[in-house]
Amino acid sequence: MTVAVRGKEKCPAKPDSFSFRKYAVRRFVQNRGAVLGSVLFAALILSAILAPWIAPYDPYEVSPNRLARPSREHPLGTDALGRDVLSRILYGGRISLQVGVIAVGIAAVTGTALGLIAGYFEGWVDHLIMRLMEVMLAFPGILLAMAIMAVLGSGLFNVMIAVGIASVPSYTRLVRGVTLSVKQNEYVQAARALGSGIGRIMLRHLVPNIAAPIVVLSTLGVASAILTCAGLSFIGLGAPPPTAEWGAMLAADRVYLRRAWWVVAFPGLAITISVLAINLVGDGLRDALDPRLK
Amino acid sequence: MLVGVSVLVFSMLHFVPGDPARIMLGMEAGAEEVARLRKQLGLDDPLVVQYLRFAGGALRGDLGRSLKSNRPVVEEIKARFPATLKLALCGLGIAVSVGVLAGVLAAKHHQSWLDNAVMLGAIVGVSVPGFWLGLMLIYFFAVNLRWFPVAGAATLRHLVLPSLTLGLMASAVVARLTRSSVLEVMRQDYIRTARSKGLSERIVMYRHALKNALIPVVTVVGLQFGGLLGGAVIVEQVFAWPGLGTLAVTALQARDFPMVQGIVLYMALGYVVVNLVVDVMYSYLDPRIRCQ
Numbered sequence: 212m213t214v215a216v217r218g219k220e221k222c223p224a225k226p227d228s229f230s231f232r233k234y235a236v237r238r239f240v241q242n243r244g245a246v247l248g249s250v251l252f253a254a255l256i257l258s259a260i261l262a263p264w265i266a267p268y269d270p271y272e273v274s275p276n277r278l279a280r281p282s283r284e285h286p287l288g289t290d291a292l293g294r295d296v297l298s299r300i301l302y303g304g305r306i307s308l309q310v311g312v313i314a315v316g317i318a319a320v321t322g323t324a325l326g327l328i329a330g331y332f333e334g335w336v337d338h339l340i341m342r343l344m345e346v347m348l349a350f351p352g353i354l355l356a357m358a359i360m361a362v363l364g365s366g367l368f369n370v371m372i373a374v375g376i377a378s379v380p381s382y383t384r385l386v387r388g389v390t391l392s393v394k395q396n397e398y399v400q401a402a403r404a405l406g407s408g409i410g411r412i413m414l415r416h417l418v419p420n421i422a423a424p425i426v427v428l429s430t431l432g433v434a435s436a437i438l439t440c441a442g443l444s445f446i447g448l449g450a451p452p453p454t455a456e457w458g459a460m461l462a463a464d465r466v467y468l469r470r471a472w473w474v475v476a477f478p479g480l481a482i483t484i485s486v487l488a489i490n491l492v493g494d495g496l497r498d499a500l501d502p503r504l505k
Numbered sequence: 506m507l508v509g510v511s512v513l514v515f516s517m518l519h520f521v522p523g524d525p526a527r528i529m530l531g532m533e534a535g536a537e538e539v540a541r542l543r544k545q546l547g548l549d550d551p552l553v554v555q556y557l558r559f560a561g562g563a564l565r566g567d568l569g570r571s572l573k574s575n576r577p578v579v580e581e582i583k584a585r586f587p588a589t590l591k592l593a594l595c596g597l598g599i600a601v602s603v604g605v606l607a608g609v610l611a612a613k614h615h616q617s618w619l620d621n622a623v624m625l626g627a628i629v630g631v632s633v634p635g636f637w638l639g640l641m642l643i644y645f646f647a648v649n650l651r652w653f654p655v656a657g658a659a660t661l662r663h664l665v666l667p668s669l670t671l672g673l674m675a676s677a678v679v680a681r682l683t684r685s686s687v688l689e690v691m692r693q694d695y696i697r698t699a700r701s702k703g704l705s706e707r708i709v710m711y712r713h714a715l716k717n718a719l720i721p722v723v724t725v726v727g728l729q730f731g732g733l734l735g736g737a738v739i740v741e742q743v744f745a746w747p748g749l750g751t752l753a754v755t756a757l758q759a760r761d762f763p764m765v766q767g768i769v770l771y772m773a774l775g776y777v778v779v780n781l782v783v784d785v786m787y788s789y790l791d792p793r794i795r796c797q
Contacts, residue, residue: 244628346509349773351735354753358769361757362517438634442739445636446754458634465640465743469648476644479637487632494628 238499245495251488259304268295270302270455278471288473290464292453296473299455300481306456307485310371310440311433317375319429322382323421327413329383330390341387344380352377353439357448365448367456373443374436385428389421423500430493434486441482457482510773511563514766515556568767573759578767581752586771589741589748592667593733599672600679600733601726605719607676608683613710615688623680630677635736639670639743656745667744671736675729682725686718693717720791727783731776 239245258265267286274293281288287296329340347355359373393399399416407415443449444458452463457478464474543549547558562568568578611623646666647655653665690696691714699713700706738750745751749768756764788794 342509346513349510349777350769351731351772351776353735353738354769354772357738357753357757358514358517358765361760361762361765434632438632441634442636445634446739446742447758458636461637461640468640468644472644475637475640479634479640482637483629483633486634487629490628490632 235499239495242495242498244491245499248488248491248495251484252492255304255485255488256308258301259308262298262301262305266295266298266301268298270294270299271453278467278474280471281473287477288471290460290474291467291471296460296477299460300457300478302455303457303460303478303481304485306367306450306454307437307440307482310367310374311436311489313371314374314378314436314440315429315432317372318378318432319382319425321375322379323386323418323425325379326383326386326388327390327417330387331394331409331413331417333391337387340383344383347377347380350377352435353442356439356443360443360448365451367450367454370440370443370449374439377439378432378436381432382425382428385424386421389424390417393417393420427493427497427500430489430496434489434493437482437486437489507774507777508560510777511560511770512556514770514773515559517766519552519555563770568770569763571756571761571764573756573761573764578763581764582749582767582771585747585749585752588746589734589737589750591664592671592737592741592746592748593730595664595668596671596675596733596737597726597730599668600675600729603672604676604679605683605722607680608722609687609710609715611680611684612687612691620684623684627677627681630674630680633674635670635674635740636743638674639667639740642666642670643743656743663744663746667740667746670740670743671733674736675733678725678729679722683718683722686721687714690714690718720787723786723790724783727779730779734772734775 272294274289276285276289277291277293279285279289279293285295285297287300290296290299325340325344329337350358355377356370356373359376360369363369363372394417399412402412402416440449441456441458441461444456445462447462450456450459452459460478461475464471468475547555550558559569566579568582570577571581574581607623607626611620614620643655643666646652654660654663657663696709696714699709704713734749737746737748738753740746741748741750742754749772753765753768755761756768
């Protein structure tokens with residue numbers, strides 16, 4: 212009984228008390244790269260949301276002013292159909308972010324569920340799941356995504372699914388490892404003894420313990436999903452023309468590289484900066500949240 | 506492992522919507538003709554029988570025929586594989602030399618501007634899309650400076666830009682790992698012993714530290730080789746390099762599934778073999794593992 216009473220008492224905050232959250236935030240803020248990445252990332256998200264208002268032109272509007280050099284009217288020039296490159300890049304950010312987040316969502320949810328099941332039940336279930344993951348890991352990532360695209364057919368939505376499925380194994384492996392060790396803890400045994408169901412144990416006791424590494428892996432995953440998606444679009448498997456997608460823009464206009472460097476340079480720069488920003492944030496999060504992953 | 510890979514590749518092919526016989530004959534073919542071809546190709550047999558036939562064929566080096574050219578898949582792959590291998594190996598060479606050198610320099614001058622520059626370069630390196638890096642290299646070194654040809658694979662000079670593209674990207678990962686591994690090793694007791702013996706810093710670094718620090722790097726280089734094979738798929742497109750990647754993309758676009766299946770199987774095989782070699786090398790390089 213005393214325990215319950217004590218729990219309700221308001222505990223005065225000690226000035227020297229160790230708060231993991233504060234510690235993590237401080238480490239993140241002190242990391243110059245992480246702060247720079249966050250600023251760039253925030254700018255990327257904002258520009259993607261605000262694209263319809265801040266883009267100077269309609270990204271699909273064709274004009275006779277083809278392959279115009281960067282100028283005051285068109286800060287990043289125009290492409291082979293006279294479309295404004297800046298506007299297309301701003302709209303392209305929406306697609307890339309969407310693809311990155313959805314692909315990672317698919318991978319993280321599926322991978323975490325499989326990892327929890329494998330780690331919690333062990334035995335033949337674990338064996339089966341992990342063998343399948345090993346087989347998937349035997350393919351270089353983009354090749355596995357391409358093979359899945361061969362089955363699903365091309366298109367943006369299928370890119371998300373393909374990239375998502377191809378990155379499931381890394382989540383499963385991570386989650387399984389942590390689950391195997393965390394489930395040995397006494398509080399998990401206590402929960403089981405108190406009659407908690409499997410679902411409750413997994414969601415209340417196991418998931419909070421694996422949240423930090425998953426957040427880190429997911430952040431870095433968004434970056435690599437954007438890269439893979441741009442790559443698939445570049446070889447003609449992703450967004451169909453005339454979609455304003457960065458990889459597709461590069462693929463469509465690369466033949467004009469000799470005459471108009473800007474149609475190739477800027478979309479690629481957009482990909483690089485976005486991926487760089489997310490990678491910086493991911494690295495910062497890793498150092499702040501989970502030094503073990505280093 | 507390889508059985509799993511072959512099952513996965515095989516079952517993928519069977520999820521593909523559309524009838525291979527129909528793809529081969531075209532839309533105008535009559536239903537009877539399609540049925541005859543299906544029987545000829547054994548498409549009406551149970552899946553297990555079909556898989557065993559596929560796996561048996563694969564073991565004997567027969568991966569079926571291309572739906573497009575009707576030539577044996579293995580022949581086409583064999584014709585293209587050397588080009589991709591050459592590219593991947595040159596890329597790997599560049600990745601290892603640039604990556605190890607940069608990593609060692611960064612560790613040696615820990616927390617200096619050089620260290621910061623290498624780390625920044627490394628994170629930019631993993632963020633750059635390969636096809637864009639390739640296009641930019643073409644723009645500067647082929648279009649503007651005219652040092653190298655724009656595309657193709659006729660001479661040795663054609664090899665420079667594509668392998669540089671692949672190598673620079675992979676070197677980022679190698680540099681990061683080398684740096685952290687060297688830093689780790691430098692904290693060990695035997696380094697302190699070596700220093701206290703009065704050995705010069707150079708000998709400590711290259712004879713004592715680097716030897717030990719490179720062990721984990723070998724693993725990552727092995728993993729990178731798989732990444733290079735995958736990366737080659739896209740970089741080959743940029744430079745019109747006549748390798749497996751170009752073949753894979755053309756096959757995908759033409760929905761030539763036996764070809765896709767063959768290439769994917771071949772590349773996964775290469776990846777597994779390289780990882781096996783790395784494991785063996787590992788025990789050779791690290792006597793501690795051999796003892797266990």
